[in-house]
Amino acid sequence: MELKRKNIPLFVLATLLFGIKTYIVYRFMFSIELENIMQEVILFINPFVSAFLVFALSVWFKKQTRQMKFLRYTALVGTLIIYANLVFYRSFTDFITLPQLFQASNAADLGSSILTLIKPFDILLFADVIFIWYLSKRRSEQEIVRYSKSGKVFALAMSFVLLAGNFFLAEMERPQLFTRAFDREYLVKNIGLFNYHIYDLATQAKAKTQRVFADGNELPEIQEYVDENMKRNEKSELFGVAKGKNVIFINAESLQSFVINNKVNGEPITPFLNRLTKDKDTFYFENFYHQTEQGKTSDSEFIVENSLYPLSRGAVFFTHGQNEFNAMPEILGKNGYYTSVLHANNKSFWNRDQMYQRLGIDHYYGEESYEVTEENSIGWGLKDKPFFEQSTKILQKLQQPFYAKLITLTNHFPFELGEEDKSIEPYNSNSSTLNNYFPTVRYMDESIEQFFNQLKKSGLYENSIIVIMGDHNGISANHNRAMSQYLGKEEITPYDQIQLQRVPLFVHIPGYGKGGVKSEVSGQIDVKPTLLNLLGIKNSDDIQFGNDLFSNNRKEFIALRDGSFISEDHMYTNNTCYDRKTGEPIAEEDNKNDSTGKEENEKEKQVCDPIREQVEKELGYSDDLIYGDLFRFLDFDKK
Ligand code: GP9
Ligand code: MN
Secondary structure: OHHHHOOOOOHHHHHHHHHHHHHHHHHHHHHOOOOOHHHHHHHHHHHHHHHHHHHHHHOOOOOOOHHHHHHHHHHHHHHHHHHHHHHHHHHHHHOOHHHHHHHHHHHHHHHHHHHHHOOHHHHHHHHHHHHHHHHHHHHHOOOOOOOHHHHHHHHHHHHHHHHHHHHHHHHHOOOOOOOOOHHHHHHHHHHHHHHHHHHHHHHHHHHHHHHHHOOOOOHHHHHHHHHHHHHOOOOOOOOOOOOEEEEEEEEOOOHHHHHHEEEEEEEOOOOOHHHEEEEEEEEOOOEEEEOOOOOHHHHHHHHHHOOOOOOOOOOOOHHHOOOOOOHHHHHHHHOOOOEEEEEEOOOOOOHHHHHHHHHOOOOOOOOHHHHOOOOOOOOEEEHHHHHHHHHHHHHOOOOOEEEEEEOOOOOOOOEEEOOHHOOOOOOOOOOOHHHHHHHHHHHHHHHHHHHHHHHHHHOOOHEEEEEEEEEOOOOOHHHHHHHHHHHHHOOOOOOHHHOOOEEOOOEEOOOOOOOOOEOOOHHHHHHHHHHHHHOOOOOOOOOOOOOOOOOOOOEEEEOOOOEEEEEEEEEEEEEEEOOOOOOOOOOOOOHHOOOOHHHHHHHHHHHHHHHHHHHHHHHHHHHHHOOOOOOHHHHOOOO
16 A cells, blocks of 8 residues: 555546546547547547646645645545536536526526436446545545655646647647637537636636626717618618518528639539529629628627627627627517527537527527438538428428528538539639539539428418528638639739628518619628518617618628728728729829829828728727627617
8 A cells, every 4th residue: 555655646546537537428428529530639638637737736735634635625526517517418418607507597497307317327427536535535644745846846837738738739629719619519628628617717707897897888879870870760662571571591601702603614603593693583792791700600690680790809609698689589579570590500509509599599490400310411410401401391380470590501611522412523723622612512502492492392482581691701811822713813812802701692582573683882780680671670779780781871881800891982901992893902102102193192092091990980889889798788678
């Protein structure tokens, strides 16, 4: 016994036991998906890193008895945290996040089902605690071992090296893991449950402090700005043309406008959507921009539902999933609509399960509402064709009128597709991402066409309007060389880069007959006011930054989250003001020395300035609303 103790200090033994246990729980009791070897490795390493980090702190206690006490209580508390998460997971397939735990409905759910969530063999989770408890008690009574100063420092340094190594691997596996924070499961699998809890606490604390300092005094100024700029009381000609109809909203993953009415290898990429651009019942907005940032799909959802801007860092779905809003689903709900989202992915992704409640969505049909098999999945999960097929069945059962948002998945990076689903060949360039994008976009086009047919068969079509919107770009600037080759350009300029942020927006109103291609500058921020107007729902007291796309009197610019903007005549990005029609920068450096044209150029150079200032102001107001959770001070029911 004596020998054993000297060979292996108890904190190391505790680390090993606790680490193995945590790993077993991660691997076999939570259903964490592992996509590659690297993820397996990280998942194996992080339990030991976290355990060592905490247990190694014991060496700083002078007294042996204290060291031992620290070890046994740490093992106990750590195990209780794991166990609480496990029980929670069995009920919600999600990890605990503080606000979620304290949400009354969740607590009640847990309370009523707690007995079914506890299993007899769970007791085994406490085996190492009991063992460590026993050993620590024995060792407390034995001779005192003090760690030397260098030993202590070594243990601490070791902790940080291990932690840094773990974070480094995690960041390599998932770039921007910490800033984007897209999924609790990703966080847990990459940095472990304990570090995840610390991260969650810090994020919540930050949001809470910013909220505490807001008292609603900021609102009058923002309201005044909105009154002045959004012309929100105006009704367009199309007000109420879709009154009482269902809204079927297709969030088309990574669909960009450059593929519409375009070809690859001589083949049309989106034959169905191309037909829609010429369809009498459809409006197609060809200069419609996505306005998303790090929150990607979730940002696009946020903008569409609220007509607010996303945040410049992180996903607002995650960082402010507890805020109050006055979102479109909530407004629709008050007007007799049943609201839902259909998306075959795990519910916690982008914190949707929580955020959707805040947006007033009645039901979220996630992965578990679908039959997902190996054969009908690829890449991120259920393929779009079976997704739409199964979704039609869900839609048929919904109470009408409904608002249903369907989020597609197949056309997601890295654009994987089985041979049997490929109708066109990939492109040929140095970027396999761009090459493979075309066949998956075609697959999505076919799946939407098939969905239209299914809607017609099911009888839902006539009573619905169908909106199709690209959520954000799928091809990033990293592929600009290949992109310039495809577009037949020498290079992709910053101007082109902004033009590539256009995503399609189709508004299809069966039987309408007066549709067409709309060329005005527009963006995701305009969707909420546009749809509400089409449905004949007055919403003039809302705070939002978009305009009805069918109104003639609209704000003159679309702002992107980084401060770039597009107006009818200009575009501003990268500190440069461009002529929107020609794509040429205004007031080139060379012209500056030309004394005759100098004044004229200076004037032109300033055309972007007033809009630039307004964009900054507007983005700031939107941020204030979110950071201060200012909607909590407004009561839209009263007015
Ligand atoms: C995930 C899907 C894709 O559920 O919406 O998200 P993205 O990576 O595009 O933000
Ligand atoms: Mn997306």
